[in-house]
Amino acid sequence: MRVLLALGGNAMTNAEGRARVEDQQAAAAVAMRAVATLVEEGADVVITHGNGPQVGNLLVKNELAAQVVPPVPLDWCGAQTQATLGFTILNALDNELATRGASREVAAVVTRTLVAADDPGLSRPTKPIGRYLPEVEARRLVEHGETWEDRGEKGWRRVVASPEPLEILDGAAVRTLVDAGFLVVAGGGGGIPTVREGGVLRGVEAVIDKDLGAAVLARTVGADVLVVATDVPHAVLGWGTPRAEPLGEVDVTRMREHLTAGEFASGSMGPKVEAVCRFVEQGGRHAVITELDQIVDAVAGRAGTRVVPAPSPRP
Numbered sequence: 001m002r003v004l005l006a007l008g009g010n011a012m013t014n015a016e017g018r019a020r021v022e023d024q025q026a027a028a029a030v031a032m033r034a035v036a037t038l039v040e041e042g043a044d045v046v047i048t049h050g051n052g053p054q055v056g057n058l059l060v061k062n063e064l065a066a067q068v069v070p071p072v073p074l075d076w077c078g079a080q081t082q083a084t085l086g087f088t089i090l091n092a093l094d095n096e097l098a099t100r101g102a103s104r105e106v107a108a109v110v111t112r113t114l115v116a117a118d119d120p121g122l123s124r125p126t127k128p129i130g131r132y133l134p135e136v137e138a139r140r141l142v143e144h145g146e147t148w149e150d151r152g153e154k155g156w157r158r159v160v161a162s163p164e165p166l167e168i169l170d171g172a173a174v175r176t177l178v179d180a181g182f183l184v185v186a187g188g189g190g191g192i193p194t195v196r197e198g199g200v201l202r203g204v205e206a207v208i209d210k211d212l213g214a215a216v217l218a219r220t221v222g223a224d225v226l227v228v229a230t231d232v233p234h235a236v237l238g239w240g241t242p243r244a245e246p247l248g249e250v251d252v253t254r255m256r257e258h259l260t261a262g263e264f265a266s267g268s269m270g271p272k273v274e275a276v277c278r279f280v281e282q283g284g285r286h287a288v289i290t291e292l293d294q295i296v297d298a299v300a301g302r303a304g305t306r307v308v309p310a311p312s313p314r315p
């Protein structure tokens with residue numbers, strides 16, 4: 001079985017969302033325990049990861065240091081997060097396999113994702129990145145031209161452009177490595193957004209939603225199962241209301257109806273549900289949204305919100 005595991009922000013930060021080096025190393029170590037168990041059970045595992053906290057922090061560093069060292073654009077920041085998180089995940093995975101007396105070849109692939117140059121998402125900021133700030137501080141940054149948005153009880157968060165992922169440009173390399181038996185980290189942060197204009201490729205300043213990127217990557221590597229690991233055990237209908245209903249197994253037609261009805265918040269559960277629906281609609285065996293410590297059971301169909309193909313119509 002081939003599994004695409006998409007690790008959410010909480011899988012690469014501590015419980016408060018902090019992204020110090022030691023927080024990221026500790027979080028990666030926890031996530032790789034699940035990956036090592038899947039590997040022991042015989043799965044091919046491809047890992048992708050979010051980069052929202054990390055890419056936002058890099059952008060702030062760039063802006064603060066701009067008078068001293070040349071700043072780099074957001075797509076460069078995204079590429080940098082793929083490298084640092086890829087290296088952190090690989091170390092954690094190698095170390096976890098070694099404690100179990102196991103060993104596998106591992107690799108991290110700097111991954112570009114093709115987006116359309118005229119994607120409306122490039123001119124309309126929607127993707128939350130970086131740290132949360134109190135409203136008063138966020139409004140000060142808005143006065144300096146940044147876009148910030150109220151994200152509820154945690155505070156305000158910067159939002160940036162986020163185009164639709166169309167194709168994993170480095171997909172052939174990823175697939176070749178997986179077919180050769182490597183455990184691969186790829187498509188971090190949804191992939192580095194890249195446009196092709198007049199036959200020329202160039203990065204664009206945006207951050208792709210990593211769950212939507214994961215759905216494209218899953219298709220590219222021929223995954224049977226997509227697991228979106230986040231900080232809650234299930235997607236929930238009526239979240240935060242007295243009628244809250246955690247979802248178990250749902251067929252993809254019904255799940256898309258819930259999505260269309262506005263049951264899932266944009267910028268958080270909404271893209272995760274969109275991603276699992278796309279994966280199953282395009283032939284995936286099943287897709288699961290669940291929390292980090294349920295990953296192994298999720299792959300086995302015993303945990304989380306499990307989206308399965310719609311039943312075939314009767315002849």
Ligand SMILES: NC(=O)OP(=O)(O)O
Nearest residue numbers: 009050051052189210
């Ligand atoms: N790129 C991205 O979606 O990252 P997060 O999942 O960390 O927000």
